[in-house]
Amino acid sequence: MTLVAHVRDLRVEIGGRAIVDGVTLAAHEGRITAVIGPSGSGKTTTGLALLGEYPAGAVVDGEVHTPSGPVGYIPQHPASVLNPARRVGALLTDITARQGGSRRERRSRVEQALCLAQIPDPGAVLRRFPHQLSGGQQQRVVLAQALLLGARVIVADEPTTGQDVLTKQGIVAELAAVAAQGIAVILLSHDLDVVRELADEVVVMRAGKVVDRGPASAVLEGVAPERPPVARTPRPRGPKRLETRELTAWHRTAQGAVEVLSDIEVSLRAGECLALVGRSGSGKTTLGRCLAGLHHAYEGTVVLDGMPLPRSLRSRTRAELSAVQYVFQDAKAAFDEHRPVLDQVARSAVRLRRTAPGEARRTALSTLAAFGLTESLAGRRPAELSGGELQRAALARALLAGPHVLICDEITSGLDATARSTILDSLARLREGDELSLVFITHDLAAAGVLADRIAVLDRGRIVELGPAGQMIERPQHTITKELLSASPMPLPDRAPTR
Numbered sequence: 111m112t113l114v115a116h117v118r119d120l121r122v123e124i125g126g127r128a129i130v131d132g133v134t135l136a137a138h139e140g141r142i143t144a145v146i147g148p149s150g151s152g153k154t155t156t157g158l159a160l161l162g163e164y165p166a167g168a169v170v171d172g173e174v175h176t177p178s179g180p181v182g183y184i185p186q187h188p189a190s191v192l193n194p195a196r197r198v199g200a201l202l203t204d205i206t207a208r209q210g211g212s213r214r215e216r217r218s219r220v221e222q223a224l225c226l227a228q229i230p231d232p233g234a235v236l237r238r239f240p241h242q243l244s245g246g247q248q249q250r251v252v253l254a255q256a257l258l259l260g261a262r263v264i265v266a267d268e269p270t271t272g273q274d275v276l277t278k279q280g281i282v283a284e285l286a287a288v289a290a291q292g293i294a295v296i297l298l299s300h301d302l303d304v305v306r307e308l309a310d311e312v313v314v315m316r317a318g319k320v321v322d323r324g325p326a327s328a329v330l331e332g333v334a335p336e337r338p339p340v341a342r343t344p345r346p347r348g349p350k351r352l353e354t355r356e357l358t359a360w361h362r363t364a365q366g367a368v369e370v371l372s373d374i375e376v377s378l379r380a381g382e383c384l385a386l387v388g389r390s391g392s393g394k395t396t397l398g399r400c401l402a403g404l405h406h407a408y409e410g411t412v413v414l415d416g417m418p419l420p421r422s423l424r425s426r427t428r429a430e431l432s433a434v435q436y437v438f439q440d441a442k443a444a445f446d447e448h449r450p451v452l453d454q455v456a457r458s459a460v461r462l463r464r465t466a467p468g469e470a471r472r473t474a475l476s477t478l479a480a481f482g483l484t485e486s487l488a489g490r491r492p493a494e495l496s497g498g499e500l501q502r503a504a505l506a507r508a509l510l511a512g513p514h515v516l517i518c519d520e521i522t523s524g525l526d527a528t529a530r531s532t533i534l535d536s537l538a539r540l541r542e543g544d545e546l547s548l549v550f551i552t553h554d555l556a557a558a559g560v561l562a563d564r565i566a567v568l569d570r571g572r573i574v575e576l577g578p579a580g581q582m583i584e585r586p587q588h589t590i591t592k593e594l595l596s597a598s599p600m601p602l603p604d605r606a607p608t609r
Contacts, residue, residue, distance in 0.1 A: 112139040114294040115263050117159050120172035130155045131318040137263050137294035144297040144309035148526045150496030151315040153298040157265040182256030182264035187440040188248035192240035199236030205258045223254040228280030242361040244391045267298045271523045274389040274553040300526040348380030351547045352515050357410035370396050371571045383548040385562035392568040394551045398517045402436040432462040435508035439520035441500040445492040451503045452488035459510040477506040498529030517549040567591045
């Protein structure tokens with residue numbers, strides 16, 4: 111095995127607290143090394159060390175050796191590395207331009223990389239800005255960037271986060287193909303099904319330290335694969351709370367408007383959970399953003415308690431803003447990096463409910479504590495919390511607004527099993543009353559089965575199937591629904607281990 115890059119005895123401290131302590135990790139040519147562990151264990155900090163990047167104010171000790179060429183990086187939250195002001199085509203063309211060739215050759219390389227990253231319509235994606243893509247599409251664009259760089263090492267931080275099970279198969283197959291080309295892959299993941307089938311070696315981290323390492327088969331022996339989805343018993347439905355009427359939405363591009371939702375009619379009753387399920391790019395997030403006033407390029411009507419809602423967030427009253435709250439997939443990007451998390455959670459009640467600051471702070475602390483976040487954790491800045499901790503804080507912030515409808519966009523994606531269960535348990539507890547309605551946007555049919563009363567399946571901007579969760583999981587009718595179910599848990603491509 112040829113050693114391509116390594117870290118040795120790495121220690122990273124922030125504010126006198128070690129977030130990585132004595133970690134050694136090696137990247138070998140043509141091999142996939144998976145780093146696993148709970149949220150906050152230090153996986154991402156270790157992976158970023160191979161790129162020479164560390165948290166602000168970090169004190170670093172140890173040895174990091176990387177190849178002379180670039181190190182590719184696929185982040186958990188892809189929007190953080192995509193320039194929001196430039197179209198995808200321009201971003202990728204900048205990379206391939208360094209390799210020379212005619213304009214047609216450069217464009218061909220870009221489109222080939224997008225195809226390898228499992229994007230079915232490269233031409234349409236190239237014309238869009240990053241914010242006009244779903245989280246899954248953004249993830250695949252970043253994978254295309256890494257492929258175009260020609261790196262000898264690729265650090266993939268939760269690359270299957272937010273992906274439907276069918277797209278996940280393609281991402282996994284592509285990572286296997288990358289390794290087959292002799293590229294070293296460092297896979298940071300909570301998805302043990304992916305790790306089990308893809309990794310040559312597994313490194314287990316906990317509280318910043320390596321607690322186990324070895325061949326994947328040995329380290330993961332006895333760990334049960336994720337179970338197929340099972341539907342919950344539906345609850346009695348209350349009066350209609352939220353609905354859409356003939357909603358058609360689009361994205362604006364240089365070539366004109368591109369329709370992304372077509373004639374959507376869906377309703378949500380008080381105390382009900384509706385799961386929006388579908389492949390990446392099917393329109394789930396755009397629909398959720400229309401409901402919340404975050405996407406106003408649409409025709410039709412969104413109705414709350416019998417009254418039409420203004421399309422734009424800026425046109426909604428304080429009461430309307432409070433009533434419909436949105437929890438983003440990328441919790442880190444939803445927080446101000448310079449202010450303590452507690453202050454930002456409390457501000458939701460001050461701004462939207464006119465709660466006195468002292469009372470808002472007390473309510474914020476009790477709500478965060480109910481989600482397992484101590485006052486010490488809440489007093490830190492966002493960069494000092496794990497992804498799971500930030501996601502719970504984002505949920506608490508939305509709740510302090512006193513919503514009638516809570517829209518959760520892929521909030522269990524990229525979390526370890528413990529953090530994922532905590533989030534699902536928290537959402538289930540919130541629904542014990544009869545008032546809070548939940549729109550649960552997800553690729554995770556198992557999670558949808560745990561929470562949802564009804565499931566709506568979207569494909570290419572249309573609702574192709576809608577019904578009770580039990581019926582949808584046990585007796586699916588549409589081809590897309592059947593494919594999503596048959597691929598969960600997903601069968602992964604065979605790959606011979608590298609020696």
